[in-house]
Amino acid sequence: MRGESNNDADEFEAAGREVETVYEAMFLEMDDAVFLVEVAETDDGYEFAFRQNNAAYQEQTGFSEDKMRGQTPRELLGEEQGAAVAANYRRCVERGTTIEYEERLEFPGGTTDWQTKLTPITEDGAITRIVGVARDVTEKKEREREYRRTHRRFQTVLETMSAAAFLKDTDGRYLLMNRACRDLFGADADPVGMTDEELFPRSVAERARADDLQVINGGETVEVEETIPTSAGETSRLTRKSPVYDGEGDVRAICGVSTDITEQKRHEEEIEATRKELRQIIDLVPDLVFVKNHDGEYLLANEATAEAYGKTPEEVEGNSEAEIIPSAEDSAAFRQDDIEVIESGEPKAVGEETLTTAAGETRILQTTKIPYRNPKTGEDAVLGYARDVTDLKAYEETLERQRDSLTLLNQVVRHDIRNQLMVVESYTELLEGSLPDDQSRTHARTVIEAAKQAREITETARDVTDVLLQVGADPSPMSLRDELSEQIAQLRSDQDRTTVSVDGSIPDVTVLADELLEAVFRNLLTNAVVHNDKDVAEIAVSTRVSDDSVRVSIADNGPGIADDHKGDIFQEGEKGLESGGTGVGLYLVKTLVDKYEGDIWVEDNEPTGSVFVVELSIVD
Incomplete structure (x- = not known):
């Protein structure tokens, strides 16, 4: 019997060692961090000391078994962190049962989130040790924290966005509304759980439900423009509804975003x-x-x-x-x-x-x-x-033909009149010498002067006609010396009771004018003779050249022009007292000088008479 008893004991001890070996192997090879804590009861409560840990614990915490063996939680983890760990150990001992909790600990190997499970070991009715198994849930917790951060950001964006956003289930019940959506509907109570039928008129609700069913049945996004009655009145909305799928690919909800396009529609x-x-x-x-x-x-x-x-x-x-x-x-x-x-x-x-x-x-x-x-x-x-411009071109061609006809008529009539006036003048001069008395000769002289004046009027008529018939002619460079010298020579030839003096030589400059420049000087020179009350008309011509202009002064010894009349003499139809002219000569001169972008004025001559001054621009 003793031999059998010894054999049983040996077998039991061997089996125990085998179990211990198995548990030791499991302890060492587990992926989770496993640790063993010794528990000692003291007058103040309990004292805990680390006894053993596996390779996973050492890898996750950075603590070797030698480093942690015999250390209390406070000694190993610091006062604050150690106190929290010891509190959990105490809770396990006091409850006398397995407890589970999550904790975040800082180790030399880094900060780790653990899902920890503590199991008390009882010997002779007392808890002497605690076995701890900690699973690293750092990545999981980080995902949860990231989810919460994302969720908070999403909530912030959702609540601050100006567009109305909502989520409805497939039955049309609202699961979520952001602030803009709640404000839009003027909802005093939380509209979650309500349907469109409870919020809108029937026609609006039916239209919205039809759009929802299109999203649910077709699994497609729809975009609609709709008019929504709100607490502030009707608004035009652009609403986009999209399907929300579950993990199996079925539509479980409808997400909608509605933008107020009232102003946009009004602008459109x-x-x-x-x-x-x-x-x-x-x-x-x-x-x-x-x-x-x-x-x-x-x-x-x-x-x-x-x-x-x-x-x-x-x-x-x-x-x-x-x-x-x-x-x-x-x-x-x-x-x-x-x-x-x-x-x-x-x-x-x-x-x-x-x-x-x-x-x-x-x-x-x-x-x-x-x-x-x-x-x-x-x-x-x-x-x-x-x-x-078809009609305009035809009209211009008609005007051109009329101008040509008028020009020809003017030339013919003026030629015939001048010829007849020259006959009158010539025959009267022949008769003048044979007349018996001074009164008769005076009458003859009057006829001669009248004929000459009439001939000069035909020249003025020619100038006026040329000006009136000019079309689109712009000023062009003209020789001042040639035009002025020619008119002085012509005056000397035509007028036998006139003297013309030139102060110095006429400058050889080119001025901005046109072919009618001769009419300017002819009319001014003739005007100095016709309106002269002296037996002999004395005319003095002078010039002065500056950097960009030249002045031509024509002075006479006539009666002069009163100051209050000087501003009027260049107007159409104005003529001097006792003048037999047409009154258009000086007006013609003023018109031409203005066209040349020049200037003309009259001054007093000393001791008597007038000075007409013409200023013209010099061109290269």
């Missing part, structure tokens, strides 16, 4: 009204107005443009030039100009071009084309406006 309506108004204005313009792109497609054509092609603006816009313009030659010419403007980026004025209309008429256009950028596409294009 204003833009549309402005566009229609502008279109109406463009169509009322009698000129052809159009826009074409690089391919020759009409982007815009007003009614005048369309009418020229026998179409409506809608029929022209969107079609190419070649499809619209009846004449292929016209199309090619217009196309070349369009490409030039688009590629150069410079405007182009086409003085005259012809257009064959749908009715077969040939019209003359004056066209301006400028670069234009399409605001919708950003592509380069050309904007053109063309004025139909």
Whole structure:
């Protein structure tokens, strides 16, 4: 019996050692951190000391078994952290059962989140040790913390965004509303759990439910413009609804974001009204107005443009030039100009071009084309406006023919009148010498002077006619010396009771004038003789040159001009006392000098008479 007893004991001891070996192997090889804590009861409570840990514990904490063996939690982890750990150990002992909790500890190996499980070991009715198993949940906790951070950020964004956001389940019950959405509906109570039928009129709710079902059944995002009644009145909303899927790919909810587009719609309506108004204005313009792109497609054509092609603006816009313009030659010419403007980026004025209309008429256009950028596409294009000047050109040709006829008539009439006046003057001079008494000779002299004055009037008439018939003639460079010298010589030849002196030489400068410059000097010189009350008219001509102008002064010894009359003598029809002239000579002079961008005025001469001063610009 003793032998059997010893054998049983040996087998029991062997089995114990085998179990211990198995547990030791499990202890050492577990992935979780495993540690053993000794528990000693003291007068103040309990004292805990680390006894053993496995490789996973050492790896996660950075504590070797030798480092931690015999250490209390405070000694190993510090006062604050050690106290919290010891409190959990005490709770396990006091409860006498396994407890589980989560803790965040700082170790030499870093900060670790643990899910810890403590199990008390009882010997002879007393708890002597605690076995701890800690699972590293750092990554899991970090994901949870990141989720919470993300959730808070999402909540912040959701609550501060101006768009109304909501979440509904597939039955149409609201699961979530942000502040903008709650404010929009003026909800006093939390609308979560309510449906559209409880918040909106029936028609609005039915329309919203139809959109929801489209999202649920089709699994697609829908975007709708809708009018929503709110506490502040009706608003236009752009609402986008999207499906929310569960893990198995089924639609479980509807997420919606609704933006207030009331102002946008009002702005769009204003833009549309402005566009229609502008279109109406463009169509009322009698000129052809159009826009074409690089391919020759009409982007815009007003009614005048369309009418020229026998179409409506809608029929022209969107079609190419070649499809619209009846004449292929016209199309090619217009196309070349369009490409030039688009590629150069410079405007182009086409003085005259012809257009064959749908009715077969040939019209003359004056066209301006400028670069234009399409605001919708950003592509380069050309904007053109063309004025139909066919009738104007015909009228100008008529006027040109009339001017030619008037010029010829003026030349013929003036030639015949001058010839007849010269006959009168010549025969009267012959008769003057044979008359018997002074009174008769005086009468003859009056006739001669009148004939001469009439001949001078024909010269003034010629000048006036030339001025009136000038068309588009701009000032050009003229020789001052040639024009002034010629008129002085002519005056000396025509007037036998006149002396003309020139102070120095006439400068050889070129002034801004035209072919009628001679009329300026002829009228001023003649005026000095005709209005002179002396037996012999004394005329003095002088010049003064500055950097950019020259002054010509023509002085006489006549009666002079009163100060209150000097400002009026250049007006049309003004003439001196006892003057037999037409009163247009000085007006003609003033008109020409103004055209030359010069100046003319009159001064007093000493001791008597007047000085007419003409200032003209010098040109190279």
